[in-house]
Amino acid sequence: MDSKGCCCGGIDEKKEKLQQIIEKYKSTRGALIPVLHEAQEIYGYLPLSVQKTISEGLNVPLSEIYGVVTFYTQFSLEPKGKYNIQLCMGTACYVKGAGIILDKLKEKLGVEVGKCTEDGMFSLEACRCIGACGLAPVMMINEDVYGRLSPDDIEGIIEKYIKD
DSSP: OOTTSOOSSOHHHHHHHHHHHHHHHTTOTTOHHHHHHHHHHHHSSOOHHHHHHHHHHHTOOHHHHHHHHHHSTTOOSSOOOSEEEEEEOSHHHHHTTHHHHHHHHHHHHTOOTTOBOTTSSEEEEEESOOSOGGGOSOEEETTEEEOSOOHHHHHHHHHHHHHO
16 A cells, blocks of 8 residues: 555546445435545545545535535545554543553654554554543554553554554
8 A cells, every 4th residue: 555545556446436426416415424434435535636526526615525524533634544543632541641652652653643654554543532431541443442551562552463
């Protein structure tokens, strides 16, 4: 996977799928969010080119689309890695050392929050609450939850995914 989140071509196929989605919802009122969700499933994120295509296809101003994409946290302007790491930075996690865990993750992965490693393996996000405050500090890697973390845990956890 390259730094744009695309692997081995398939660009025309993705564009074709996006056009099919736009056609499916074209006459449906309030279709923007479902179209954005499906577009993100195809591309892995919502680059400006995809937003422009949706804007033209649904006749919705690009500024409105960008506003929706940046407002809702489930949408991303950046490609996600194969393993998306979300570290909770909510109050309970922060008080119990999430900031130090975040520093360790950034160091280990060589990326900043909101970015993806060059090999496309990992992306790093800081979120507001995972809903597991009793396990603070907590992070998720895709669907896997890790709680009561210390900086010393990070190396071993990341290595498990590198070996996969």
